[in-house]
Amino acid sequence: MSANELVLDEFFIDAISEVLNIGMGAAAASLSEMVEDEVTLSVPGVEFVSRLEAANIIGTKVTEDVSGVLQGFAGAINGDALLLFPEEQSLELVRAVLQEDLPLEELTELEQDAMTEIGNVILNACVSNMADLFEKTMIGEVPAFVKGSLGSVLSVEQDKGIVLLLKMDFSIQEKNIHGYVTFLMDFASITELQKNIEAFLGDE
Template sequence: MSDATLTLDDLERDALTELVNIGVSRAAASLRKMVNKQVILSVPSVEIVTRKSAASLIGQRENEGLIAVHQQFEGPFSGRALLIFPESNGLSLVRAIVGDEMGEADLADMEEEALAETGNVILNGCLGSMANMLQHTLKMSLPGVRRGNSTILFDVLDNTSDQSFVLFLYINFSVQDRQIRGYIAMLMDLPSLEKLKKLIADFIDRVMA
Protein backbone atom coordinates (compact mmCIF):
# COMPACT_ATOMS: atom_id res chain seq x y z
CA MET A 1 0.00 0.00 0.00
CA SER A 2 1.69 3.18 -1.16
CA ASP A 3 1.15 6.67 0.18
CA ALA A 4 0.40 7.72 -3.41
CA THR A 5 -2.84 5.78 -3.26
CA LEU A 6 -3.95 7.86 -0.30
CA THR A 7 -3.07 11.22 -1.77
CA LEU A 8 -4.45 13.30 -4.60
CA ASP A 9 -2.37 15.67 -6.67
CA ASP A 10 -3.69 19.20 -7.16
CA LEU A 11 -5.42 18.38 -10.44
CA GLU A 12 -7.10 15.27 -9.01
CA ARG A 13 -8.20 17.16 -5.90
CA ASP A 14 -9.64 20.02 -7.98
CA ALA A 15 -11.49 17.56 -10.23
CA LEU A 16 -12.87 15.58 -7.28
CA THR A 17 -13.91 18.77 -5.49
CA GLU A 18 -15.71 19.92 -8.65
CA LEU A 19 -17.50 16.55 -8.95
CA VAL A 20 -18.53 16.66 -5.30
CA ASN A 21 -19.75 20.26 -5.52
CA ILE A 22 -21.87 19.46 -8.57
CA GLY A 23 -23.26 16.42 -6.75
CA VAL A 24 -24.04 18.35 -3.58
CA SER A 25 -25.64 21.19 -5.56
CA ARG A 26 -27.96 18.71 -7.27
CA ALA A 27 -28.71 17.10 -3.92
CA ALA A 28 -29.60 20.52 -2.51
CA ALA A 29 -31.92 21.16 -5.46
CA SER A 30 -33.67 17.82 -4.85
CA LEU A 31 -34.01 18.58 -1.14
CA ARG A 32 -35.36 22.04 -1.94
CA LYS A 33 -38.17 20.47 -3.98
CA MET A 34 -38.91 18.02 -1.17
CA VAL A 35 -39.19 20.62 1.62
CA ASN A 36 -40.24 23.60 -0.49
CA LYS A 37 -37.75 25.78 1.36
CA GLN A 38 -34.46 27.41 0.47
CA VAL A 39 -31.61 24.90 0.85
CA ILE A 40 -27.92 25.67 0.46
CA LEU A 41 -25.21 23.03 0.84
CA SER A 42 -21.52 23.85 0.59
CA VAL A 43 -18.44 21.62 0.69
CA PRO A 44 -15.33 23.46 1.89
CA SER A 45 -12.95 20.50 1.84
CA VAL A 46 -12.43 17.04 0.34
CA GLU A 47 -9.91 14.62 1.84
CA ILE A 48 -8.97 10.95 1.60
CA VAL A 49 -8.08 9.61 5.04
CA THR A 50 -8.09 6.33 6.94
CA ARG A 51 -11.19 5.35 8.86
CA LYS A 52 -9.40 5.99 12.15
CA SER A 53 -8.38 9.47 11.00
CA ALA A 54 -11.95 10.25 9.89
CA ALA A 55 -13.31 9.09 13.26
CA SER A 56 -10.69 11.19 15.04
CA LEU A 57 -11.46 14.30 12.95
CA ILE A 58 -15.15 14.16 13.83
CA GLY A 59 -14.44 13.19 17.43
CA GLN A 60 -12.27 16.30 17.85
CA ARG A 61 -14.91 18.59 16.36
CA GLU A 62 -18.04 17.19 17.99
CA ASN A 63 -18.58 16.72 21.71
CA GLU A 64 -22.12 15.31 21.52
CA GLY A 65 -23.71 12.15 20.17
CA LEU A 66 -23.85 11.64 16.41
CA ILE A 67 -26.55 10.42 14.09
CA ALA A 68 -25.79 8.98 10.64
CA VAL A 69 -27.84 7.98 7.63
CA HIS A 70 -26.00 5.17 5.84
CA GLN A 71 -26.38 3.48 2.46
CA GLN A 72 -24.36 0.88 0.58
CA PHE A 73 -23.38 1.76 -2.99
CA GLU A 74 -22.21 -0.60 -5.72
CA GLY A 75 -20.81 0.02 -9.18
CA PRO A 76 -17.35 0.63 -10.67
CA PHE A 77 -16.38 1.61 -7.12
CA SER A 78 -18.29 0.35 -4.09
CA GLY A 79 -18.57 1.08 -0.40
CA ARG A 80 -20.77 2.66 2.22
CA ALA A 81 -21.90 6.28 2.28
CA LEU A 82 -22.66 8.10 5.53
CA LEU A 83 -24.37 11.43 6.10
CA ILE A 84 -23.41 12.39 9.66
CA PHE A 85 -24.76 15.11 11.97
CA PRO A 86 -24.37 16.01 15.62
CA GLU A 87 -27.69 14.90 17.17
CA SER A 88 -28.83 18.46 17.88
CA ASN A 89 -28.20 19.41 14.23
CA GLY A 90 -30.16 16.39 13.07
CA LEU A 91 -33.16 17.54 15.09
CA SER A 92 -32.78 21.07 13.69
CA LEU A 93 -32.81 19.63 10.18
CA VAL A 94 -36.00 17.66 10.89
CA ARG A 95 -37.64 20.79 12.34
CA ALA A 96 -36.65 22.74 9.22
CA ILE A 97 -38.27 20.06 7.08
CA VAL A 98 -41.49 19.31 8.98
CA GLY A 99 -42.06 22.74 10.56
CA ASP A 100 -41.74 24.31 14.01
CA GLU A 101 -45.41 23.87 14.85
CA MET A 102 -45.03 20.13 15.42
CA GLY A 103 -44.92 19.00 19.05
CA GLU A 104 -41.89 17.32 20.60
CA ALA A 105 -43.53 13.87 20.85
CA ASP A 106 -44.63 13.87 17.20
CA LEU A 107 -41.26 15.24 16.16
CA ALA A 108 -39.45 12.40 17.94
CA ASP A 109 -41.67 9.86 16.18
CA MET A 110 -40.90 11.38 12.79
CA GLU A 111 -37.21 12.10 13.34
CA GLU A 112 -35.75 8.82 12.12
CA GLU A 113 -38.00 8.58 9.08
CA ALA A 114 -37.40 12.21 8.12
CA LEU A 115 -33.64 11.87 8.55
CA ALA A 116 -33.57 8.66 6.49
CA GLU A 117 -35.49 10.30 3.66
CA THR A 118 -33.32 13.44 3.80
CA GLY A 119 -30.15 11.36 3.83
CA ASN A 120 -31.46 9.30 0.92
CA VAL A 121 -32.06 12.45 -1.14
CA ILE A 122 -28.66 13.96 -0.33
CA LEU A 123 -26.55 10.79 -0.69
CA ASN A 124 -28.33 9.64 -3.86
CA GLY A 125 -28.10 13.11 -5.36
CA CYS A 126 -24.43 13.49 -4.50
CA LEU A 127 -23.17 10.01 -5.44
CA GLY A 128 -25.53 9.60 -8.39
CA SER A 129 -24.41 12.89 -9.89
CA MET A 130 -20.72 12.10 -9.32
CA ALA A 131 -21.10 8.70 -10.97
CA ASN A 132 -22.98 10.25 -13.89
CA MET A 133 -20.18 12.78 -14.45
CA LEU A 134 -17.73 9.85 -14.43
CA GLN A 135 -19.95 8.16 -17.05
CA HIS A 136 -21.07 5.33 -14.78
CA THR A 137 -23.99 4.48 -12.50
CA LEU A 138 -24.17 3.37 -8.89
CA LYS A 139 -26.76 1.16 -7.24
CA MET A 140 -27.78 2.46 -3.81
CA SER A 141 -29.34 0.44 -0.98
CA LEU A 142 -32.23 1.67 1.14
CA PRO A 143 -31.13 4.11 3.86
CA GLY A 144 -30.68 3.18 7.50
CA VAL A 145 -30.16 5.38 10.56
CA ARG A 146 -27.48 4.73 13.16
CA ARG A 147 -26.51 6.56 16.34
CA GLY A 148 -23.29 6.58 18.32
CA ASN A 149 -19.88 8.19 18.53
CA SER A 150 -17.50 8.49 15.57
CA THR A 151 -15.65 5.28 16.51
CA ILE A 152 -18.89 3.31 16.28
CA LEU A 153 -20.05 4.98 13.06
CA PHE A 154 -16.78 4.24 11.27
CA ASP A 155 -16.42 0.73 12.73
CA VAL A 156 -12.80 1.44 13.57
CA LEU A 157 -12.67 -1.35 16.12
CA ASP A 158 -13.13 -4.06 13.50
CA ASN A 159 -10.26 -5.82 11.74
CA THR A 160 -10.80 -4.28 8.30
CA SER A 161 -10.35 -0.64 9.21
CA ASP A 162 -6.68 -0.59 8.25
CA GLN A 163 -7.51 -1.75 4.72
CA SER A 164 -10.23 0.79 4.01
CA PHE A 165 -10.32 4.52 3.59
CA VAL A 166 -12.75 7.40 3.70
CA LEU A 167 -13.49 10.06 1.12
CA PHE A 168 -14.32 12.68 3.74
CA LEU A 169 -16.35 15.83 3.09
CA TYR A 170 -17.15 18.52 5.63
CA ILE A 171 -20.39 20.24 4.61
CA ASN A 172 -22.39 23.24 5.74
CA PHE A 173 -26.18 23.24 5.39
CA SER A 174 -28.49 26.19 5.39
CA VAL A 175 -32.19 25.27 5.42
CA GLN A 176 -34.44 28.33 5.61
CA ASP A 177 -31.89 30.30 7.65
CA ARG A 178 -31.01 27.43 9.98
CA GLN A 179 -27.28 26.74 10.02
CA ILE A 180 -26.60 23.00 10.19
CA ARG A 181 -23.19 21.37 9.89
CA GLY A 182 -22.50 17.81 8.92
CA TYR A 183 -20.25 15.38 7.11
CA ILE A 184 -20.48 13.09 4.12
CA ALA A 185 -18.16 10.10 4.29
CA MET A 186 -17.70 7.39 1.67
CA LEU A 187 -16.01 4.30 3.09
CA MET A 188 -14.13 2.38 0.40
CA ASP A 189 -11.53 -0.37 0.32
CA LEU A 190 -8.25 0.08 -1.51
CA PRO A 191 -9.35 -1.48 -4.86
CA SER A 192 -12.44 0.77 -4.98
CA LEU A 193 -10.37 3.83 -4.16
CA GLU A 194 -7.93 2.97 -6.94
CA LYS A 195 -10.84 2.55 -9.39
CA LEU A 196 -12.22 5.94 -8.35
CA LYS A 197 -8.82 7.56 -8.92
CA LYS A 198 -8.67 5.99 -12.39
CA LEU A 199 -12.16 7.32 -13.22
CA ILE A 200 -11.09 10.79 -12.02
CA ALA A 201 -8.04 10.60 -14.28
CA ASP A 202 -10.29 9.66 -17.22
CA PHE A 203 -12.60 12.57 -16.34
CA ILE A 204 -9.65 15.00 -16.32
CA ASP A 205 -8.51 13.67 -19.71
CA ARG A 206 -12.00 14.26 -21.19
CA VAL A 207 -12.28 17.75 -19.76
CA MET A 208 -8.82 18.78 -20.95
CA ALA A 209 -9.05 17.13 -24.39
Protein backbone atom coordinates in the same frame (compact mmCIF):
# COMPACT_ATOMS: atom_id res chain seq x y z
CA MET B 1 -2.38 0.15 1.89
CA SER B 2 -3.33 2.65 4.59
CA ALA B 3 -4.57 6.22 4.24
CA ASN B 4 -1.12 7.42 5.33
CA GLU B 5 0.49 5.56 2.42
CA LEU B 6 -2.02 6.82 -0.14
CA VAL B 7 -0.58 9.59 -2.31
CA LEU B 8 -3.13 11.76 -4.11
CA ASP B 9 -2.13 15.05 -5.68
CA GLU B 10 -3.88 18.35 -5.09
CA PHE B 11 -5.28 18.30 -8.63
CA PHE B 12 -7.19 15.07 -7.87
CA ILE B 13 -8.44 16.39 -4.52
CA ASP B 14 -9.72 19.56 -6.21
CA ALA B 15 -11.37 17.51 -8.96
CA ILE B 16 -13.26 15.17 -6.61
CA SER B 17 -14.30 18.19 -4.54
CA GLU B 18 -15.78 19.80 -7.66
CA VAL B 19 -17.57 16.59 -8.68
CA LEU B 20 -19.11 16.25 -5.22
CA ASN B 21 -20.11 19.92 -5.11
CA ILE B 22 -22.08 19.38 -8.33
CA GLY B 23 -23.83 16.47 -6.63
CA MET B 24 -24.58 18.64 -3.61
CA GLY B 25 -26.12 21.24 -5.90
CA ALA B 26 -28.49 18.60 -7.27
CA ALA B 27 -29.32 17.44 -3.74
CA ALA B 28 -30.03 21.01 -2.64
CA ALA B 29 -32.44 21.48 -5.55
CA SER B 30 -34.32 18.29 -4.61
CA LEU B 31 -34.48 19.25 -0.93
CA SER B 32 -35.64 22.76 -1.84
CA GLU B 33 -38.61 21.24 -3.67
CA MET B 34 -39.30 18.93 -0.73
CA VAL B 35 -39.44 21.70 1.88
CA GLU B 36 -40.66 24.46 -0.46
CA ASP B 37 -37.87 26.71 0.70
CA GLU B 38 -34.33 27.48 -0.43
CA VAL B 39 -31.74 24.94 0.66
CA THR B 40 -28.02 25.38 0.03
CA LEU B 41 -25.38 22.70 0.36
CA SER B 42 -21.65 23.11 -0.10
CA VAL B 43 -18.51 21.08 0.46
CA PRO B 44 -15.80 23.42 1.81
CA GLY B 45 -13.30 20.63 2.49
CA VAL B 46 -12.35 17.14 1.28
CA GLU B 47 -9.65 14.80 2.57
CA PHE B 48 -8.67 11.13 2.53
CA VAL B 49 -8.07 9.60 5.98
CA SER B 50 -8.45 6.38 7.98
CA ARG B 51 -11.64 5.62 9.94
CA LEU B 52 -9.88 6.52 13.19
CA GLU B 53 -8.58 9.79 11.76
CA ALA B 54 -12.08 10.60 10.46
CA ALA B 55 -13.52 10.02 13.94
CA ASN B 56 -10.82 12.22 15.48
CA ILE B 57 -11.39 15.04 12.96
CA ILE B 58 -15.17 15.02 13.42
CA GLY B 59 -14.70 14.57 17.16
CA THR B 60 -12.97 17.94 17.46
CA LYS B 61 -16.27 19.56 16.44
CA VAL B 62 -18.77 17.02 17.80
CA THR B 63 -18.92 16.10 21.48
CA GLU B 64 -22.29 14.33 21.57
CA ASP B 65 -23.65 11.28 19.74
CA VAL B 66 -24.31 11.50 16.02
CA SER B 67 -27.28 10.62 13.84
CA GLY B 68 -27.10 9.82 10.18
CA VAL B 69 -27.82 7.61 7.23
CA LEU B 70 -25.73 4.76 5.82
CA GLN B 71 -26.09 3.69 2.20
CA GLY B 72 -23.98 1.14 0.37
CA PHE B 73 -23.22 1.59 -3.33
CA ALA B 74 -21.84 -0.79 -5.92
CA GLY B 75 -20.84 -0.83 -9.56
CA ALA B 76 -17.88 0.95 -11.12
CA ILE B 77 -16.90 2.00 -7.59
CA ASN B 78 -17.89 0.15 -4.42
CA GLY B 79 -18.24 1.36 -0.86
CA ASP B 80 -20.50 2.85 1.79
CA ALA B 81 -21.70 6.44 1.95
CA LEU B 82 -22.49 7.86 5.38
CA LEU B 83 -24.22 11.16 6.16
CA LEU B 84 -23.56 12.38 9.71
CA PHE B 85 -24.89 15.18 11.90
CA PRO B 86 -24.38 15.89 15.61
CA GLU B 87 -27.52 14.68 17.40
CA GLU B 88 -28.64 18.19 18.34
CA GLN B 89 -28.23 19.49 14.79
CA SER B 90 -29.94 16.40 13.38
CA LEU B 91 -33.07 17.26 15.36
CA GLU B 92 -32.78 20.90 14.29
CA LEU B 93 -32.60 19.76 10.66
CA VAL B 94 -35.67 17.55 11.10
CA ARG B 95 -37.55 20.49 12.63
CA ALA B 96 -36.59 22.71 9.67
CA VAL B 97 -37.57 20.10 7.08
CA LEU B 98 -40.91 19.40 8.74
CA GLN B 99 -41.45 23.16 9.14
CA GLU B 100 -43.02 22.61 12.54
CA ASP B 101 -41.82 23.68 15.97
CA LEU B 102 -42.42 20.29 17.53
CA PRO B 103 -41.41 19.34 21.09
CA LEU B 104 -38.25 17.26 21.49
CA GLU B 105 -40.15 14.02 22.22
CA GLU B 106 -42.10 14.20 18.96
CA LEU B 107 -39.01 15.24 16.99
CA THR B 108 -37.11 12.21 18.26
CA GLU B 109 -39.92 9.92 17.13
CA LEU B 110 -39.91 11.45 13.64
CA GLU B 111 -36.11 11.69 13.36
CA GLN B 112 -35.49 8.28 11.80
CA ASP B 113 -37.91 8.62 8.89
CA ALA B 114 -37.05 12.25 8.20
CA MET B 115 -33.28 11.72 8.36
CA THR B 116 -33.50 8.62 6.16
CA GLU B 117 -35.35 10.63 3.53
CA ILE B 118 -32.86 13.51 3.74
CA GLY B 119 -29.91 11.12 3.61
CA ASN B 120 -31.38 9.26 0.66
CA VAL B 121 -31.64 12.52 -1.30
CA ILE B 122 -28.12 13.75 -0.45
CA LEU B 123 -26.24 10.46 -0.79
CA ASN B 124 -28.09 9.39 -3.94
CA ALA B 125 -27.32 12.75 -5.53
CA CYS B 126 -23.60 12.34 -4.83
CA VAL B 127 -23.43 8.76 -6.11
CA SER B 128 -25.72 9.37 -9.12
CA ASN B 129 -23.77 12.45 -10.12
CA MET B 130 -20.49 10.53 -10.09
CA ALA B 131 -22.08 7.76 -12.17
CA ASP B 132 -23.44 10.27 -14.70
CA LEU B 133 -20.18 12.20 -15.02
CA PHE B 134 -18.12 9.02 -15.35
CA GLU B 135 -20.74 7.40 -17.63
CA LYS B 136 -20.62 4.31 -15.43
CA THR B 137 -23.17 2.30 -13.46
CA MET B 138 -23.33 2.83 -9.69
CA ILE B 139 -26.32 1.55 -7.75
CA GLY B 140 -27.25 2.65 -4.24
CA GLU B 141 -28.67 0.23 -1.69
CA VAL B 142 -31.60 0.90 0.63
CA PRO B 143 -30.50 3.59 3.13
CA ALA B 144 -30.43 2.80 6.86
CA PHE B 145 -30.70 5.19 9.81
CA VAL B 146 -27.77 5.05 12.24
CA LYS B 147 -27.30 6.62 15.64
CA GLY B 148 -24.67 6.38 18.37
CA SER B 149 -21.12 7.36 19.21
CA LEU B 150 -18.76 8.41 16.42
CA GLY B 151 -16.57 5.37 16.99
CA SER B 152 -19.43 2.89 16.70
CA VAL B 153 -21.06 4.56 13.68
CA LEU B 154 -17.76 4.72 11.79
CA SER B 155 -16.79 1.19 12.94
CA VAL B 156 -13.41 2.54 14.04
CA GLU B 157 -12.37 -0.84 15.42
CA GLN B 158 -12.17 -2.18 11.85
CA ASP B 159 -9.93 0.67 10.65
CA LYS B 160 -9.77 -0.95 7.23
CA GLY B 161 -10.01 0.88 3.96
CA ILE B 162 -9.88 4.60 3.35
CA VAL B 163 -12.39 7.32 4.16
CA LEU B 164 -13.17 10.16 1.76
CA LEU B 165 -14.29 12.75 4.31
CA LEU B 166 -16.37 15.75 3.25
CA LYS B 167 -17.19 18.64 5.52
CA MET B 168 -20.68 19.81 4.54
CA ASP B 169 -22.41 23.13 5.19
CA PHE B 170 -26.20 22.93 5.11
CA SER B 171 -28.37 26.06 5.13
CA ILE B 172 -32.18 25.88 5.41
CA GLN B 173 -34.74 28.38 6.67
CA GLU B 174 -32.03 30.74 7.89
CA LYS B 175 -30.47 27.92 9.92
CA ASN B 176 -26.86 26.91 9.37
CA ILE B 177 -26.29 23.23 10.07
CA HIS B 178 -22.89 21.58 9.73
CA GLY B 179 -22.54 17.92 8.91
CA TYR B 180 -20.24 15.40 7.28
CA VAL B 181 -20.44 12.96 4.41
CA THR B 182 -18.01 10.05 4.41
CA PHE B 183 -17.36 7.53 1.67
CA LEU B 184 -15.83 4.34 3.09
CA MET B 185 -13.84 2.62 0.34
CA ASP B 186 -11.06 0.10 -0.05
CA PHE B 187 -7.86 0.90 -1.94
CA ALA B 188 -9.12 -0.73 -5.16
CA SER B 189 -12.17 1.55 -5.18
CA ILE B 190 -10.05 4.64 -4.46
CA THR B 191 -7.81 3.69 -7.39
CA GLU B 192 -10.87 3.20 -9.61
CA LEU B 193 -12.22 6.58 -8.51
CA GLN B 194 -8.91 8.19 -9.43
CA LYS B 195 -8.95 6.55 -12.88
CA ASN B 196 -12.50 7.73 -13.53
CA ILE B 197 -11.68 11.28 -12.46
CA GLU B 198 -8.67 11.32 -14.79
CA ALA B 199 -10.73 9.92 -17.68
CA PHE B 200 -13.51 12.45 -17.10
CA LEU B 201 -11.10 15.39 -17.00
CA GLY B 202 -9.30 14.07 -20.06
CA ASP B 203 -12.55 14.12 -22.04
CA GLU B 204 -13.37 17.74 -21.20
